[in-house]
Amino acid sequence: MSDNADPIHDVLVIGSGAAGGAAAVHLSAAHHDVCLLERSDGKSLKPCGGGMAAAVQHWFPFSLEPAVEQVVRRVDFSWCLQDPxxxxxxxxxxxxxxxxxxxxxxxxxxxxxxxxxxxxxxxxTHVERHGADWQVTAKDGRQWRARALVIADGSGSPWPQRLGIGPRGVNHASTVSVRLEGQGSLDDGSARFEFGLVPQGFAWAFPLAGGVNVGVGSFIGRDELDSNAVLRQLLPDLGFAEDAGERQHRRLRIWNGHHCLHGDGVLVVGDAASLCDPFLAEGLRPALMSGCEAAVHLSRWLRGEQTSLRSYSSAMRERWGESMAWGRRIAQVFYRFPGVGYQLGIKRPTAPRRIAQILSGEMGYGDIAQRVIKRLLLQRG
Incomplete structure (x- = not known):
């Protein structure tokens, strides 16, 4: 270890986004020595819609409301900007x-x-097992060591594959995010979902305080997403110029199967663990969930109460993966036949309540999947 290395910490967390931050909060509150390592300076915009169920609050002993800019009570759906x-x-x-x-x-x-x-x-730039500890090296030569490691550096993380944890083959959604000043025609407390303009995906508009987050995502196709063509139609419908806002392109890892999310003293969380919902593109709740779960199981491991971190992988499979397995099947059918999906899914009187229950965690995709898939396939046939 070089002379500029820190003392050995209990936990190093690579990435201080939602998942890494949640893990660090609970681990430090449990009196573990935690070091958060973040690549950015914290000043850049995050390419994220920012939507999450208020139910996540009960995972934290302090209020998340200082970060909340809007409370959504109404959702507007459309097909090719019509059929609302x-x-x-x-x-x-x-x-x-x-x-x-x-x-x-x-x-x-x-x-x-x-x-x-x-x-x-x-x-x-480098992560390796160093005896009984983990050693992390930065591009500028600085080094850190810890008994445990949390990989939380998002969809672009190279470390899960290099360390042999998480899915070997990664499924990506192609997304583009736009941060806009002013709310255009979008009302306070109202979110918008557009299902007809995006091949094998959808677009969304979420209100901020004095702004709007607009996103476009394609989830199962292999063709390049023509986001500009979508935005040229969508933005004027929302009350903005067709070329408004700065576009941020991102390849988002989405859930694609049950996989081991732990190793010897290492866990992967959030987008780096490919936890994003493959149907509704929900990423914040699983990020926070996985960070909180990681802290629980790491704390027990650090205290010698358990000999491995296998319980973390098992907990995430039960709490998230079982539902996402059904969510992926729904996505594969819905986005191949989106017109049928909109008519038989979104326009059903019970659909908005079911979506709200899934986003809040009150219900899983498994509770509705067989009926939804059967309905779509029978109508298609």
Whole structure:
């Protein structure tokens, strides 16, 4: 270990986004020595819609509301900008829109309040097992060591495959995000989903305080997403110029099967673990969920209460993977026959409530999958 290395920590977390921040919060609160390593300086925009169920609040002992910019109570659906469906979401504040930069900052601040070290501008170039510990090396030569490692650096992370954890073959969605100033024709508390313009995917518009997050995603096709063609039609319909906003392109890892998410003293969480919902593209809730679960199982392992981290993989399979297995089957049918899916799925009177229940975790895809798939395939036939 070089002279500029830190002392050995309990846990190194590579990436201080939602998943890494959630893990760091709970591990530091449990009195473990945690070091968060983040590549960016925290000032850049996050290419994320920012939607998450308010139900995630019960996973945290402090309020997430400082990061919440809008509470969505109504969802507007459309097909090729027409054939609208307007749905009032059930329950009290079922869906939050957060500004991702602020959420990530809030989690990192809470972790440091409990004693975690947060270092930005760290471009990790090497990760290896070093005796009983993990050693991480940055591009500038700095090194860190710890008893355990959490991989939380997003969809572009090279480390799960190199360390032999997570899925070997990664399925990607092609997405483009646009941050816009002003809300155009989008009302406060109202989100928009457009299913007809995007081949094998959909577009969304989520309101912020004084702005809108617009996104376009294609989920099962292999063709290049022509996001500009979609945005030229969608943005004017939302009350913006067709060339408004700065576009951020991203390849998002989506769930594609049950896989081991742990190794010897190492866990992978969030987008790096390919946890994103393959049907609705929900990534924030599984990111926060996996970070919280990682902290529980790592804490037990660090204290010698269990000899492996296999329980983390098992918990994520039960809490998330079983539902996503059905979600992927629904996506494969829905996005191949999207017109049928819109008519027989989205336009059904019960659909908005079912979507809200799935996003909140009250219901899983398995509860509706067989009926939905049968309905779509029979109608197609």
């Amino acid at each position: 469906v307007v749905a009032e979401l059930p329950g009290d504040a079922p869906f939050w829109i957060v500004r991702r930069e602020r959420l990530d900052q809030l989690l990192a601040e809470e972790a440091t309040n409990h004693g975690a070290v947060h270092q930005t501008g760290v471009d990790v």
